[in-house]
Amino acid sequence: MQLKTILLTAAFAATIPAANWMIGNVGTECIPKGPCLLPVGFGLHAPSGVLLVGLALVLRDMVHEAGGAKAAIVAIGLGGFVAWLFAPPALVLASVLAFVLAELADLAVYAPLRAKRLSLAVLVSGVVGAAVDSAVFLWVAFGSLDFIAGQIVGKLWMTLLAAVVLALSQKRAAV
Numbered sequence: 001m002q003l004k005t006i007l008l009t010a011a012f013a014a015t016i017p018a019a020n021w022m023i024g025n026v027g028t029e030c031i032p033k034g035p036c037l038l039p040v041g042f043g044l045h046a047p048s049g050v051l052l053v054g055l056a057l058v059l060r061d062m063v064h065e066a067g068g069a070k071a072a073i074v075a076i077g078l079g080g081f082v083a084w085l086f087a088p089p090a091l092v093l094a095s096v097l098a099f100v101l102a103e104l105a106d107l108a109v110y111a112p113l114r115a116k117r118l119s120l121a122v123l124v125s126g127v128v129g130a131a132v133d134s135a136v137f138l139w140v141a142f143g144s145l146d147f148i149a150g151q152i153v154g155k156l157w158m159t160l161l162a163a164v165v166l167a168l169s170q171k172r173a174a175v
Contacts, residue, residue: 054158126159
């Protein structure tokens with residue numbers, strides 16, 4: 001495995017414990033026995049780990065680009081293991097299940113689209129991954145989908161940013 005793939009995989013795996021830590025410790029409001037929240041725009045709030053989960057979706061795509069589908073699957077497995085090790089006990093199942101299902105959904109959408117247009121693949125797979133991660137995590141962790149809109153919007157900020165950067169870098173490389 002190349003150094004770039006290893007570094008991207010490590011960054012990807014590091015987002016999971018960081019997001020779980022943020023959920024319980026960082027926010028403009030912390031709900032007792034619930035998540036700490038951040039505003040994500042449009043009057044919506046989401047559990048604070050949302051931005052790092054959005055970054056994880058993009059980093060998984062970057063692992064795929066650097067090391068191929070096998071490296072992406074290894075990264076998902078490693079990320080699930082890291083989530084299991086570092087998630088607070090009350091969030092272990094929600095964190096691991098949401099993470100693995102969202103990353104597999106992201107991979108399933110990303111893989112066939114990447115040959116057509118990389119920025120489109122990142123954007124569409126990020127939307128799918130964000131929706132799956134949000135629904136699974138909120139339902140399993142809190143038994144509610146109250147913050148699903150904010151969760152999805154928060155994750156999509158990172159996905160949108162990555163798609164724009166990729167589109168610009170592809171356009172620049174073509175010139």
